[in-house]
Amino acid sequence: xxxxxxxxxxxxxxxxxxxxxxxxxxxxxxxxxxxxxxxxxxxxxxxxxxxxxxxxxxxxxxxxxxxxxxxxxxxxxxxxxxxxxxxxxxxxxxxxxxxxxxxxxxxxxxxxxxxxxxxxxxxxxxxxxxxxxxxxxxxxxxxxxxxxxxxxxxxxxxxxxxxxxxxxxxxxxxxxxxxxxxxxxxxxxxxxxxxxxxxxxxxxxxxxxxxxxxxxxxxxxxxxxxxxxxxxxxxxxxxxxxxxxxxxxxxxxxxxxxxxxxxxxxxxxxx
Amino acid sequence: xxxxxxxxxxxxxxxxxxxxxxxxxxxxxxxxxxxxxxxxxxxxxxxxxxxxxxxxxxxxxxxxxxxxxxxxxxxxxxxxxxxxxxxxxxxxxxxxxxxxxxxxxxxxxxxxxxxxxxxxxxxxxxxxxxxxxxxxxxxxxxxxxxxxxxxxxxxxxxxxxxxxxxxxxxxxxxxxxxxxxxxxxxxxxxxxxxxxxxxxxxxxxxxxxxxxxxxxxxxxxxxxxxxxxxxxxxxxxxxxxxxxxxxxxxxxxxxxxxxxxxxxxxxxxxxx
Numbered sequence: 001x002x003x004x005x006x007x008x009x010x011x012x013x014x015x016x017x018x019x020x021x022x023x024x025x026x027x028x029x030x031x032x033x034x035x036x037x038x039x040x041x042x043x044x045x046x047x048x049x050x051x052x053x054x055x056x057x058x059x060x061x062x063x064x065x066x067x068x069x070x071x072x073x074x075x076x077x078x079x080x081x082x083x084x085x086x087x088x089x090x091x092x093x094x095x096x097x098x099x100x101x102x103x104x105x106x107x108x109x110x111x112x113x114x115x116x117x118x119x120x121x122x123x124x125x126x127x128x129x130x131x132x133x134x135x136x137x138x139x140x141x142x143x144x145x146x147x148x149x150x151x152x153x154x155x156x157x158x159x160x161x162x163x164x165x166x167x168x169x170x171x172x173x174x175x176x177x178x179x180x181x182x183x184x185x186x187x188x189x190x191x192x193x194x195x196x197x198x199x200x201x202x203x204x205x206x207x208x209x210x211x212x213x214x215x216x217x218x219x220x221x222x223x224x225x226x227x228x229x230x231x232x233x234x235x236x237x238x239x240x241x242x243x244x245x246x247x248x249x250x251x252x253x254x255x256x257x258x259x260x261x262x263x264x265x266x267x268x269x270x271x
Numbered sequence: 272x273x274x275x276x277x278x279x280x281x282x283x284x285x286x287x288x289x290x291x292x293x294x295x296x297x298x299x300x301x302x303x304x305x306x307x308x309x310x311x312x313x314x315x316x317x318x319x320x321x322x323x324x325x326x327x328x329x330x331x332x333x334x335x336x337x338x339x340x341x342x343x344x345x346x347x348x349x350x351x352x353x354x355x356x357x358x359x360x361x362x363x364x365x366x367x368x369x370x371x372x373x374x375x376x377x378x379x380x381x382x383x384x385x386x387x388x389x390x391x392x393x394x395x396x397x398x399x400x401x402x403x404x405x406x407x408x409x410x411x412x413x414x415x416x417x418x419x420x421x422x423x424x425x426x427x428x429x430x431x432x433x434x435x436x437x438x439x440x441x442x443x444x445x446x447x448x449x450x451x452x453x454x455x456x457x458x459x460x461x462x463x464x465x466x467x468x469x470x471x472x473x474x475x476x477x478x479x480x481x482x483x484x485x486x487x488x489x490x491x492x493x494x495x496x497x498x499x500x501x502x503x504x505x506x507x508x509x510x511x512x513x514x515x516x517x518x519x520x521x522x523x524x525x526x527x528x529x530x531x532x533x534x535x536x537x538x539x540x541x542x543x
Contacts, residue, residue, distance in 0.1 A: 037363070040355075146313045147322065150313055
């Protein structure tokens with residue numbers, strides 16, 4: 001049998017099915033995306049002479065990673081780092097302490113409707129506002145320094161932890177909670193023995209994750225005057241002291257890696 | 272079962288054994304001590320006079336900021352467009368860089384577990400652990416202020432995030448489908464195209480929309496360090512203490528964030 005007749009017998013050759021099945025939507029999306037990209041890239045203005053001038057500086061910066069300078073601004077780096085760590089620890093602890101009641105209130109199977117709505121409102125507000133914007137407002141209100149950063153990070157922690165905790169509580173097994181309730185437990189005992197053990201592993205894991213995030217965020221709050229290593233980093237960039245900046249960035253990366261590793265170990269242990 | 276005896280000699284059930292209780296008590300003590308020490312440090316570097324004055328200041332700022340200066344919106348359309356571009360083009364650029372990194376990092380597709388995978392993981396960790404504002408700061412000092420610096424900052428920051436989620440998705444694919452494609456005599460690239468890609472495409476689409484949503488939030492503040500977008504207007508309004516303009520910008524940012532989250536939730540809902 002020749003190839004031609006085989007093809008005719010088999011009919012149309014097989015083709016990979018498309019990810020978006022409807023051809024109108026598919027082509028609409030593709031054309032829309034192309035039009036958008038051409039408009040968007042058209043509105044970009046690049047000052048090529050500035051870029052070529054800056055590329056030398058960029059190369060200097062990359063080269064600085066080979067020779068990071070931890071020493072010449074050593075005390076500044078140390079102070080900034082300690083401040084960042086302090087802000088991270090305090091804000092995580094306070095954030096957890098506040099987000100537990102809010103998380104309980106935002107779980108529909110525990111809280112009555114009015115409490116639920118108030119707590120969900122707090123969570124939504126905290127999640128919608130970017131940390132930097134909150135930090136700007138806090139600096140304006142409380143003055144420069146780590147207190148503003150501490151309040152900002154605590155506020156951001158509430159939105160994150162309380163939301164995930166509330167979702168976890170809503171997914172919990174009702175049987176265990178019911179069993180505790182049937183022994184005649186009071187409300188606090190019910191929460192403590194029926195609900196808490198079920199959400200605790202996840203809460204510990206999320207808290208560790210948030211500690212990690214708070215440290216990363218605390219590194220930028222200094223840019224708007226809210227304390228931490230960000231201020232030192234900003235000064236280093238402004239003075240084009242790339243070796244110091246590289247040292248700070250390396251410290252941040254190393255700390256985040258250590259925290260990530262630790263949180264992985266702890267999460268494995270509690271689960 | 273952990274028990275303790277009360278004064279009458281009866282046995283009482285307890286949640287933890289004595290050693291567990293001791294360890295817990297010690298951990299709490301350590302936490303409280305660390306917290307108090309940190310708090311003392313914060314307190315040292317705080318001017319408490321300003322803090323006691325804070326409610327008055329907050330009320331004062333609130334009084335000045337409201338109502339927002341609605342006419343100012345006409346000057347904001349271009350920054351809003353720039354912000355949207357930073358987020359969208361940044362995400363697209365990030366995905367283009369994240370896909371190869373993810374394939375190199377996934378243990379089942381990497382060409383070499385000893386040499387290539389650690390490098391890919393290193394790229395993921397280092398881009399992820401540095402905030403986009405710091406990337407923006409760096410890029411502004413390298414290529415000068417403007418939208419492009421912000422766009423690149425967003426895209427570099429997103430590489431780690433997208434590549435991490437993507438390589439986890441690649442590692443979780445169904446091996447049988449790969450084997451089936453390989454059994455037909457497909458080449459390495461054909462296996463990739465027909466065996467792996469269709470399996471991770473939904474995850475890929477989800478990740479990109481998710482990251483786009485986050486990038487909308489982040490791109491609104493990049494202007495604070497000179498990297499374009501609406502943050503530039505925010506910075507200049509803050510510098511001249513034009514609180515009604517600040518209020519309007521905050522409203523615009525909130526709307527943008529809510530719309531971004533809504534779009535991303537819709538698209539992810541449609542994919543899954």
